[in-house]
Amino acid sequence: MANNGKLIIISAPSGTGKSTIIGRIIDDPALRLEFSISATTRSPREGEVNGVHYHFLSVEEFKDAIANDGLVEYEEVYPGRFYGTLKSEIARIQEKGNNAILDIDVKGGVNVKRMYGDNARSIFIMPPSIETLRQRLLSRATDSIEAINQRVDKAAFELTFSDKFDKQVVNDDLDKAVEETRQLILDFIKQP
Ligand code: ADP
Ligand code: 5GP
16 A cells, blocks of 8 residues: 555544535645545436545445445445445555545544544544534535435434544534644644
């Protein structure tokens, strides 16, 4: 495994603002970040592009990836919906000397940190409250009410993982959360 690039793990309950924060820092040249495009069996949302936001796979294709040892980790994040980090993504990014940024669920985040140790920094993004989270999911308007309820119901459990992460950032004021996250990554990648 190439070892020149580092791993940045970003986890949070769905709707907290991970994608928004990642979107605001991904092109910062000082951070040399590249997004690790996960595999998933869920359907694309409007505007999502295969190979850009996710590699959208059938359940059969996902099972093949597991059987061929193609995944660093995977989780059934919601019933019947699998998500996994592809080994080929991490290798592709690290071979260029870039730092891989992973938007993955809390269990995946803890597992990847355990695997990569000091070569990874795990950051947990916290919502100001569960009610704010529900409001954000409702205003994002990308999921059905059932899916939103499922995500909110899971959030309290996911929050119990926050202290298993290296760092925590509260996403209340977005600009502040972006700057805090950017600074945490900068401090980490500057370390030898
Ligand atoms: P995640 O990737 O964690 O599921 P998103 O980045 O999609 O979450 O954010 C969920 C919704 O909340 C989006 O509509 C986004 O614009 C909004 N949002 C993100 N951060 C904030 C914030 N600090 N204040 C208000 N709304 C926010
Ligand atoms: P969404 O359906 O909103 O894109 O993502 C749902 C959840 O799956 C989020 O918490 C997201 O971080 C997580 N996720 C995305 N990719 C991966 C992955 O490769 N592995 C794991 N474990 N979780 C992932």
